[in-house]
Amino acid sequence: MHASRRTFLKQLGSGLAAISWAPSAVLFAESKATFTALPRSTPEAQGVSSASIQAFFDALATSNHEMHGFVMARRGHVIAEGWWDPYAPDLRHTLYSMSKSFTSTAVGFAVAEGRLKVTDKVVSFFPDDLPATVSDNLAALTVKDLLTMSVGNEKEPTQAVVKSDHWVRTFLAQPITHQPGTVFMYNSAATYMCSAIVQKLVGQPILQYLTPRLFEPLAIQAPTWESCPKGINTGGWGLSVPTGALAKFGQLFLQKGQWQRxxxxxxxxxxxxxSFKIQQPEPAKPTRPKEQNDWLQGYAYQFWRSQHGAYRGDGAFGQFTILLPEQETVIAINSESPSMQGQLDLIWEHLLPALKKDATLPANPEAEQRLKSTLGALALPPLVGKKASSDPAGISGKTYALETNSLGIEKVQFKIEGGQCVFTAQAGGKEHVVTCGVGSWVKGETGLPGTPPRLISGGASPAGTPFKIASSAAWKDEKTLEMQWRYYETPHHDFITATFENDTVKIAFVNSMNRMKPNPTDARGVLTGKLG
Structure with a gap:
């Protein structure tokens, strides 16, 4: 997952979103369940300039970072929060590698309960899954080496691991070239092994183990976590919680593990x-000085050290819990960003200087109101296109039989009426319907084969599992219909282009990860069909 952090390009929009912040500790109805125990405050009451937070959002609006959710807390009070519609405060969001910090915390609970020591040897937990020959390096591998991404593999083993039916056994069979604890290499499978070890000790997946210890005390409701074929939570990815849960998780760490006394x-x-445990190697062709690179400030136990005395958990595309202990501040972000470093740069430029040491600042009603208005108008815009005709190609209600394709879709139909485009696909005896708003978002669910896009295959939900979706459609020209399907509990969306020519249709998919590459392609290929 680490290798994909810098490769994606998006647009940021404005509009409507679910958002709440107020000059008192009142909890608003739309976010009460998400933020129980975190009071609200104005920025100035916590020594932060509303104008500086506004400058951060102004910079976001002209950047290529696609934001989904944002929460900023100072001194235990939420001072700014917002979600870009169709994302919302009560929705879970895929965390990718931000999950790792929660796995590390599960290890912490096990250590605190005397079940585990970080110096314990990994081989001791899995005597039945070891390779025929146990190398000296494998024998020396400790839990601490897993936590610090210093296993010693020459090649990152995650892809080999997730392609197998027995992830633990496959991980232990990978060559360990370097002495454990000496060389940092990002290793998501190592985090999975931490999950497997805790489950081995406590007799339940870490999602269940963390529920009474972490999720329930912090009122983090209904978290989900993907699992391997053996029922072990994936650990290095796969956790989904709301943005506010990240803020509370960060606040727990700022409070040195204390919650409600x-x-x-x-x-x-x-x-x-x-705290710092190991230094990451510098790239052969650095893009910036080491002291300005937040991926070269050292690594801890599944947390990254950052510039300015900060540290963070993070996941691909910009899933962040950023902690600034000296400033008593937590910043939580969900997004699909082309540059996670670019997001951090904006925080260091605009938000860090705003965190004054003063207990309070003078009230600034004008700046506070402008910020509130900005936060209340956050949205990702639906598609906009030709409006001369609702059906310029005359295809509404017609059914197309498709040639054999990788998705197993046999027939499709487009029905356009009442400001909506209803796309229906038949596959494997099932009918999949996606309703798109023309110039607006329409929310629904879909289990259409090939959806939603994912960065990593391991732990994926079974084919056909329905996912929440917000969809819009627009005519690009007289023959080309475009659809955008946002899977709004993930960072990603699909962009679908249907081209109509006489009695034929060609349907091309490209997901939001591939679409930002110079020459985007998609494994689903182009679906071709004829009126039938």
């Missing part, structure tokens, strides 16, 4: 898990 995680573990 209870010590739920030892302060000693917080210190151990977030």
């Amino acid at each position: 209870k010590q739920i995680l030892p302060a000693s573990w917080i210190e151990e898990a977030t």
Whole structure:
């Protein structure tokens, strides 16, 4: 997942979103479930300039970062929060590698309960899954080496692991070239092994293990976590929680493991898990000085050290929990960004200087109101196209029989009426319907084969599992209909182009990850059909 962090380009829009912040500790109805126990405040009441937060959002609006959710808390108070419609505060969001910090925390609870030591040897937990010959390096591998991404593999093993039916056994069979603990290499399968070890010790997946220890105390509701074929949570990815859950997770760490006057995680573990452990190697062709690169500030236990004394958990495309202990601040982000470093640069440029040491700043009603208006108008825009005719190609209600294709779709139909385009696909005896708003978003669910887009295959839901979707459609020209399907509990969307020529249709898919590449392609190919 780490290798894909810098490759995607998006547009940022404005419009409507679910958003709440207020000058008191009142919890608003639309976000109460998500943010129980975190009061609200104006920025100035917590020593932060509303104008500086506004400058951050102004910079976002002219950037190529596609934002989905944002929460900023200072001194335990939420001072700014917003979601870009169709994303919303009560929705879960795929975290990708931000999941790793939660897995590290599961290890922390196990250590605190005396079930585990970070010096324990990995081979000791899986005597039945070891290779025929156990190398000296494998024998020496510890839990700490897993936590610090210093296993010693020459090649990152995750792809080999997730293609197998037995992930633990496959991981242990990978060559370990370097002495464990000496060389950093990003390794999502190592985090999976932490999950497997905790499950081996406690007899339940880490999602269930963390529920009474972390999720319930912090009122993080209905988290989900993907699992391997053996029922072990994937650990290095696959956790989904709302944006606000990340803010509360970060606040727990700022408070040294204390929550509502209870010590739920030892302060000693917080210190151990977030302090510098190993240096990442510098790239052969650095794009910026080391001191300005947030991926070269050191690594801890599944947390990255950052510039300015900060540290963070993060996941592909910009899933962030950023902690600034000196400034008593947490920033949580969900997004699909082309440059995670670029997002951090904007935070260092605009938000960090705004965190004044003063207990409070003078009230600034005008700046506060402008920020509130900005946050209340956040949205990702639906498609916009030709409006001369609702059906310029005359295809509404017609059914097309498709040639054999990788998705197994046999027939499709487009029905256009009432400001909507209803796309229906028949595959494997099932009918899949996606209703698109023309110039607007329409929410629904779909289990259409080939959806939703994913960065990593391991732990994927079974084919046909329905996912929440927000869809829009527009005519590009007289023969070309475009659709955008946003899977709004993930960072991603699909862009679908249907081209009509006489009695034929060609349907091309490209997902939001591929679409930002110079020459985007999609494994689903082009679907071709004729009126039938």
